[in-house]
Amino acid sequence: MEVIPLITGRVLLLNFSYEPLGTIGVARAICMQVCEKLYVEEYDGDNVLRSPSVEFKVPSVVRLRNYVHVKRKRRENTMKRVRIYIRDRYRCQYCGDQKAAKDLTLDHILPRAQGGATTPQNLVAACKKCNQRKGNRTPEQARMPLLTPQKLLRLGLDHVLLCHYAESRPEWKKYLFMADFADTNDVAKAA
Secondary structure (H helix, E strand, O other), rough: OOHOOOOOOEEEEEEEOOEEEEEHHEEEEEEEEOOOOEEEEEEEEEEEEOOOOOEEEEEEEEOOOOOOOOOHHHHHOOOOHHHHHHHOOOOOOOOEEEEEEEHEEEEEEOOOOOOOOHHHHHHEEEEHHHHHOOOOOHHHHHOOOOOOOOHHHHHHHHHHHHHHHEEEEEEEHOOOHHHHHHHHHHHHHHO
């Protein structure tokens, strides 16, 4: 059994109200479980971590015992660039080419020169060539339609990131309401 992948794995963290808050490491989840700060909702199959005297089942989904008030705006702004790349599947939203992060830029759909805001809903991943070609024009003005409909870009970046993780963790899907919202699956198909 490989211990290293388990210890570096991610655990879905839910608020007391079952609202997804993000992910935490396996080690932190087990420490919080031992300190009785959370409930384990789902385990990661039969995976266990062993110390010389104790064996711990590896959690996959945990829920806090107390409700935590969350400031949404602050959370949305952390790691914005990476989250937008993940949301857009590392693909240029104009030509569709998949690129490495170093070969992508963020493009303002409505350019800043025309009053566009620097918000996740107005930013998309674009290759350098397409970003230069589009310039300070809207996609319509540049005749470069977006591959992903703009309504799908309005999903919260935190939710998109969790849905990305959930692709390999099916037990998370019911907590992220992925079965209830077709839009989250449409993001994957459209990107």
